[in-house]
Amino acid sequence: MAFDRLLTIMDELREQCPWDKKQTMDTLRHLTIEETYELSDAILEKDLPEIKKELGDIMLHLVFYSKIASETGEFDVADVLHGICDKLVSRHPHIYGDVIAETEEEVKRNWEQLKLKEGNKSVLGGVPQSLPALVKAMRVQEKARGVGFDWEEKSQVWAKVEEEMGEFKEMFDVENDKAIDKDKAEGEFGDLLFSLVNYARFIDINPETALERTNKKFIKRFQYLEEKAKQANKSLKDMTLAEMDVFWEEAKKL
Structure with missing residues (x-):
């Protein structure tokens, strides 16, 4: 075997x-x-x-x-x-017991309640501290939702995104070149990202996957730009943004 x-x-x-x-x-x-x-x-x-x-x-x-x-x-x-077999059996009483759970949300709620009965002090206790922040935001939101702590409508979530965007923008007074309180700006930016992750979750988009796809897209296009510059015997640091943008637009069509 x-x-x-x-x-x-x-x-x-x-x-x-x-x-x-x-x-x-x-x-x-x-x-x-x-x-x-x-x-x-x-x-x-x-x-x-x-x-x-x-x-x-x-x-x-x-x-x-x-x-x-x-x-x-x-x-x-x-x-x-x-x-792991024992845990799967105990965490699926709707399959191996007499509990009824007909939807995915009901299964998740039961799962979190069972974890609390098993000794977890917090619903969020199972989220690893070392998770990347974007993934952690998604997981803590999912776990909170599992016990009913969540927005009711996605329109409410989007309103929160706009609210957080406004608060982030307030940190910057571009016209008057006002000094930025970096700590406060960082906090507001974190709130904005958290709210965007929330909205992504509501429309069934995994923010980690979405961002990584964008990373890969940027890398592919930038490497095309590097190759084209090399073929033209040019160095990127010596090219103007307008010159680089020509190759960038070509890359976007590939």
Whole structure:
């Protein structure tokens, strides 16, 4: 079986490979984060062969952590798998019990209530502190919604976006060249971003995915600009914005 084969290879590498023998959970951590981002890139590119490859890399890391823990008797891969199976059963009483949940929202509400019963002190307690801020904003909003704390209509959310935009603009008096209170401006900008994430959620847009698509689009167009400048024997720093804009407009048509 494929999974047994992976476990056997992991055992052999841990015993025989100098690099694998030295690894700890701490040394693997940053590599796991890197592999997760590589999987994310492959998903955004809809590259199925690459997705398969990256899933294998992540699977290896999960097995590796379990192997390290088994060496000190803390847990092994079977404990990990039984743990997630038990959690899935307990978190889905509408499937494995007598609770009724016919919509996605009802499932989410039940999920959050069950987590509180399991000992979570806050609905937001399960949101990792180290999440990127944009992703964290989305997650805390989703979790708050799970217990009914949310706007009722998207028009209300958009009104909040406009309100926050107005407050952010108030921080800048461009005509009078007024000095900017950076701390206050940063706070208002954060409020504006948070409200935009809220609206994106209401219209079923993932803000992290949307921003990353824009990042990729910008990179592609900028690299086209660099290549065209190179072909013309020009350096970007010596070109005018008008000259660069010609190539930029070409890139937008590709």
